[in-house]
Amino acid sequence: MILASIRSKVPGLELDGQLVIIHPNRLTVAILPDVQFSSLRQALESWGSSSAKLQNIDAQLRAGYWSHTVSTEQVVFCAPLPRSWTLLDGSAYVQHIKLVRKARNAELPEDLLIIPLMYQGASEGLLSPFDDIPLLDPAYGVDFESEVAIITDAVPQGTTATEAMQHIKLIMLMNDISLRELIPRELATGFGFFHGKPPSSFSPFVVTPDELKDAWRDGRVHLPLETYLNNELFGSPNAGEMHFSFLQLIEHATKTRALGAGTIIGSGTVSNTDASLGSSCIVERRMLEKINSGTITTPYLKDGDRIKISMSLRGTNIFGSIDQVVRQIKR
Helix, strand or coil: CEEEEECCCCCCCCCCCEEEEECCCCCEEEECCCCCCCCHHHHHHCHHHHHHHHHHHHHHHHHCCCCCEEEHHHCCECCCCCCCCCEEEEECCHHHHHHHHHHCCCCCCCCCCCCCEEEEECCCCCECCCCCEEECCHHHCEECEEEEEEEECCECCCCCHHHHHHHEEEEEEEECCEECCCHHHHHHCCCCCCCCCCCCEECCCEECHHHHHHHEECCEECCECEEEECCEEEECCECCCCCCCHHHHHHHHCCCCCECCCCEEECCCCCCCCHHHECCEHHHHHHHHHHHHCCCCCCCCCCCCEEEEECEECCEECCCCEEEEEEECCC
16 A cells, blocks of 8 residues: 555544545545544554555555545645654764764764664654755754654564564655754763754655565565755665664564554665765765865755655656755844
8 A cells, every 4th residue: 555644624534634545556645534544643553454445545546446546646645644743863884884973073972783773853843845854053064964753653672573564554755854053062972963854754655565566575675765966866676675674663663662652764875885876965975075085075055956756666666756955044
């Protein structure tokens, strides 16, 4: 299935959006019965029963029998989950960790290859795929981070990687917006990210794992993730080069707590050891420039810059595109 959330003025749906099903052509939207389905967040909390009902409507939509449809041009997409109980972002790509730590003159963890890195980010006010990226102050060093993300059902504390696959219900793309010049001071305090990690943005469509065919295996999406900056390809590294799979990220996250239905887990910035494939964030390119030439030439984002993030499978833009423009906020 391909699901999405659209903006709605219906009382009770303003914050969570209205759940819809997307036809495989990505051009048609199935409007669902309000009495059964309101938001994706609600559906995830009863996924065992709601998924069967959604699959039935999806089958009718694909067969041309579902009558209550509109075109994608007639709706305004939210993030699939405009708010969630928890957003956790991993850092599963070792190459990215090495480059970013080097940029901050920080030591690599001794257990880098054994224990995943993860932080808890903002889980409300999440941005739609087309919302502007707010530029509060150019000195903050605004950066994008192109990632894959999953959404889980309720996951018990102590879930192992072997048990984790059954809890991955949906997959999407994520732009983990980062304020690079605020992060070093926050991390130096030993208290972690806060101002340096404002709300992230997400792809318009979220899909069940079966939609990815054989590209979804071993808890990883084995496809290139393309990022364009101002209409020029910035990078297309393969998302399958995760050192820690989503299964291992779930195991790590549930070491000390259960996860509520609708928990979002990001992969961390997609990064490959093959530098010719480009980068999924500016700070990586800046670090490579410093290593290769001794001079950093790529600036952080400025007013008017446009970021586009997408992933294709056999010519189909699976998740739709995150397509955002940076806008200076006037105070």
